[in-house]
Amino acid sequence: MTALQKTITAERIKLRRSPVWLAFFGLPLISAFFGTNNYRMNQGILQNEWFSLWTQHSLFLCFFFMPALIGTYCSYLWRLEHSRTNWNAFLTAPVPHFALYFGKLFQGVLMTILGNAWVFSLYYVCGKFCGLNSPLPKAVLSWFLCGMLGGIVVCGVQLTISMWIRSFAIPIGIAVAGGIGGMFMTNNGWGLYYPYSLYAIGMRANNPNMEIPLGQFLSGCVVYILICCIISVWKLKRGEG
Amino acid sequence: MKTLQLEFYKIRRRNVWLSMFAMLGIQILWGQWSMRNPKDWELESGWMSLLYSLTVLDGLMMPTIMSLLASRLADIEHKGNTYKQLKTLRSAASLYHAKALCGTVILTVLLASQAAVFILYGYYLGYEGNPDPRYYLLAYGLKFASCLSLFLLQLLLSMYFANQMIPLVIGLGGSMVALFVMFVSNYSFLPWGGILSSSLVGMDWDQTSSIIIYFYRDYSKAETAAVICIFIWVFVFYAAGRRLFTRREA
Numbered sequence: 001m002t003a004l005q006k007t008i009t010a011e012r013i014k015l016r017r018s019p020v021w022l023a024f025f026g027l028p029l030i031s032a033f034f035g036t037n038n039y040r041m042n043q044g045i046l047q048n049e050w051f052s053l054w055t056q057h058s059l060f061l062c063f064f065f066m067p068a069l070i071g072t073y074c075s076y077l078w079r080l081e082h083s084r085t086n087w088n089a090f091l092t093a094p095v096p097h098f099a100l101y102f103g104k105l106f107q108g109v110l111m112t113i114l115g116n117a118w119v120f121s122l123y124y125v126c127g128k129f130c131g132l133n134s135p136l137p138k139a140v141l142s143w144f145l146c147g148m149l150g151g152i153v154v155c156g157v158q159l160t161i162s163m164w165i166r167s168f169a170i171p172i173g174i175a176v177a178g179g180i181g182g183m184f185m186t187n188n189g190w191g192l193y194y195p196y197s198l199y200a201i202g203m204r205a206n207n208p209n210m211e212i213p214l215g216q217f218l219s220g221c222v223v224y225i226l227i228c229c230i231i232s233v234w235k236l237k238r239g240e241g
Numbered sequence: 242m243k244t245l246q247l248e249f250y251k252i253r254r255r256n257v258w259l260s261m262f263a264m265l266g267i268q269i270l271w272g273q274w275s276m277r278n279p280k281d282w283e284l285e286s287g288w289m290s291l292l293y294s295l296t297v298l299d300g301l302m303m304p305t306i307m308s309l310l311a312s313r314l315a316d317i318e319h320k321g322n323t324y325k326q327l328k329t330l331r332s333a334a335s336l337y338h339a340k341a342l343c344g345t346v347i348l349t350v351l352l353a354s355q356a357a358v359f360i361l362y363g364y365y366l367g368y369e370g371n372p373d374p375r376y377y378l379l380a381y382g383l384k385f386a387s388c389l390s391l392f393l394l395q396l397l398l399s400m401y402f403a404n405q406m407i408p409l410v411i412g413l414g415g416s417m418v419a420l421f422v423m424f425v426s427n428y429s430f431l432p433w434g435g436i437l438s439s440s441l442v443g444m445d446w447d448q449t450s451s452i453i454i455y456f457y458r459d460y461s462k463a464e465t466a467a468v469i470c471i472f473i474w475v476f477v478f479y480a481a482g483r484r485l486f487t488r489r490e491a
Contacts (some may be wrong), residue, residue: 169405
């Protein structure tokens with residue numbers, strides 16, 4: 001078993017029987033319920049079928065709730081390390097520091113992907129419930145993949161912040177503020193340079209023509225993910241947690 | 242009094258004030274963005290529109306902010322596993338009251354700062370006339386009561402669950418519920434809909450001219466009941482929190 005596999009297994013053991021997945025299950029459910037309800041009440045104006053339904057599902061979820069939800073999960077991943085003297089045990093584990101970090105990142109990314117898949121499953125089910133008989137647009141795959149990448153960026157940033165700040169609540173506050181700030185940045189045209197906007201941009205939230213500058217978006221995501229990984233591993237190597 | 246002083250002593254260097262004012266900063270940023278460049282008709286009804294905008298902002302953000310505040314006040318005891326020890330030194334009720342009062346003081350200052358900043362911003366934008374003190378004071382009082390009910394609910398949860406993820410996710414869920422209640426109604430009996438119910442200003446959108454008309458609300462019987470419900474929630478959450486905390490073993 002490689003060091004990375006060991007840390008992934010260790011993280012999985014730490015998360016066993018934790019209710020954290022309930023949040024990823026429950027909050028998108030509330031969002032989908034109300035988004036669909038709003039779509040049904042305004043079907044006279046919202047005539048673009050799947051695209052219109054998506055506007056109702058994605059807007060607040062992407063800017064407000066998903067960053068906060070990912071932030072909560074990342075805080076939870078570091079929670080155990082911040083309690084008592086667990087940093088000592090964590091940093092003296094017989095595995096390289098990068099493996100310690102990537103073990104956590106792997107869990108965060110996995111949950112982000114599953115959460116995103118759940119959001120899209122709900123979108124499909126709600127569309128069928130609303131009587132949308134046309135096939136799901138092919139572009140949905142691109143929204144999902146780009147959203148997933150944007151979510152990984154938020155996950156990377158939040159993991160770094162949660163590692164740095166020894167509090168459970170403050171990184172979540174930062175995620176809430178970051179998500180709302182993302183709306184401000186996107187509306188001013190700076191969204192591609194701001195990590196918390198990338199999720200919403202990828203998901204095409206509040207984007208009437210559903211197009212994005214893909215090259216810039218991808219490079220933005222890669223740069224932010226790399227920066228977060230480098231900072232986090234560097235911080236772990238310094239042994240300060 | 243000493244227990245209350247100690248609560249403030251405990252939150253020193255825990256950045257509670259900083260995190261609360263950071264949230265206020267986000268609200269100011271959002272307000273600045275949504276209220277910038279007002280048209281003439283917006284300047285005319287500026288003070289009313291400000292009350293309305295603050296309701297929307299607070300309705301959406303306060304459930305989350307209150308969950309953060311309560312969590313910061315309560316988790317120090319979970320981390321240090323100090324509940325049992327503290328209860329040997331003073332009564333459980335006084336400890337609960339100290340935490341509730343500490344949060345109430347922070348909430349009072351936060352809402353007063355918010356009102357002051359936004360009123361100054363209204364003058365800066367050139368809103369016509371002055372804010373009506375009766376409505377602004379009443380709005381402050383009702384919003385305070387709504388936020389207090391949310392804070393007491395969150396304090397109860399944060400003190401009950403050692404794992405702070407649960408109360409924080411409930412706070413987030415509360416924000417989501419509040420947001421969607423705004424879409425479907427202008428009042429709600431749920432604790433998260435209190436800020437919406439207590440809004441003194443209503444809004445009508447004229448489709449032909451795209452002009453928004455603001456007006457002071459005349460409460461129907463159901464809306465009045467929803468406002469009364471805020472105070473019932475305050476009492477219920479206070480009593481439940483006190484009972485739960487005083488009977489808790491550790």
